[in-house]
Amino acid sequence: MRAVVTVTGKDRTGIIAKVSNFLWEKGANIEDISQTILGEYFAMIMIVDISGANTELAQLAAECSEMGKQIGMSIYMQHEDIFNAMHNV
């Protein structure tokens, strides 16, 4: 099962380190990362495989958002199906 992790907010050091470390601890495997910085605005989108994760997706998503708050970023983890459904005919 794959999920999409979206990290947005004001750019600062250590964002990728913090997020990828968190995902590693949870047993999620990062398959793809893309990242852009527009001025001071940071946006990163990751595709992660959570088949081996030790937590259910809903719980993991909540923990992800909570971790985001601690580092001042907005973080979402969502099942990839929602994007496939909404953006493909």
Added chain:
Amino acid sequence: MFSNNDVLETIAMVEKEHLDIRTITMGISLLPCIRDSAEETARKVYDLVCKKAENIVKTARDLSGEYGIPIVNKRVSVTPVSLITAAFPEKSPLVGKALDNAAKTLGIDFLGGYSALVHKSTADYERIFIQTIPEVLAETERLCASVNVGSTKSGINMEAVKLLGEVFKRAAELTKDKDGIGAAKLVAFCNAVEDNPFMAGAFHGVGEADAVVNVGVSGPGVVKHALEQIPNADLTEVAEQIKRTAFKITRAGQLVAKEAAKRLNAQFGIVDLSLAPTPAIGDSVAQILEEMGIETVGGHGTTAALALLNDAVKKGGVMASSRVGGLSGAFIPVSEDIGMIKAAQKGAITLDKLEAMTCVCSVGLDMIAIPGDTPATTISAMIADEAAIGMINNKTTAVRIIPAVGKGVGEEVSFGGLLGRAPIMPVHNCDSSKLILRGGNIPAPIHSFKN
């Protein structure tokens, strides 16, 4: 595969534009619960609803967490209760209260189906049942009631229309300490649908399976935002933009509906394409119409703009879902839409304009507060007008009107939450009682004879 922009667009829809799944509604057949006595039937009803829907709240929470889209309401609809209590109609309140208790046990927001279908004529047990509605709504919290008083195929049952005027008055009177909230939980329908997930008019039709999941999507804010991107486009392009947006919103609903049905061990019923506003700023159908170019909703052109919006939402939505049903049209409830509330306060929108708008959208005169001294026969006449629009035009229409006891024009009623607040709107003072007291039926229109 989706692009990064698609991901960011979806998140913006949720974060800034109030995209949500308005409701997951589980329809449950109560027919297996009928027993010899009202007491035993009520017990069976409570047990069955609690068992069938036991995981609805957890499932909604899980899906919301997994897909990152809020699911605002969890609801249950049941077989019209008048059918379940036909052998002991005066004891129907026992079943009503059992359903309300089940709703509380499950932790759901509303339960609909304290209903009767009398579109052709009223059976004795239905007449008794309908008269229990005000008391039951006053003594329960989450239970909703509806009565179907007409249909294109059978005409309008004017005896029921007359009775409903009195029932609305009494429902408001018995709950006057709460601004007449009893009347806000009651709908009079013409052409009621059997798979509607929205309240207060949801019930589970007898043609449905044991347990069905119907989903209502929302997203007026998303549509408004999409139109803000093309401020000078012509109306052809406006319609296209609405279709594209409705497609995306509906796809989210379809995904959630199918997954919810699987997890709840129920059939996937329908996705209802209605645009449902909330009192939150930026979640308003009225403001979409204003974005299209009307200074204040209610002005000339409002009906045309609404017709375009309603049709485009359906065209986009039908393409996005394998099964569309319910009411599927833009809602225009006054108390639940900040744009409507403001227009009503200014006097820009009137009951007459709202009635005209219901010719081109679902569903009817919805969540409108009127002076408390409005005669019951005038309320019946409003119901008759709406039912006539539905009957002639082959569409669902409804009336959910709140007589504000002890209050008049210039004051307002307030319910809080999704039900919002409503400025009291003036009604015509001419007497319509003779029409209503004639009774009988308004015959079905000639174009209903299609066989």
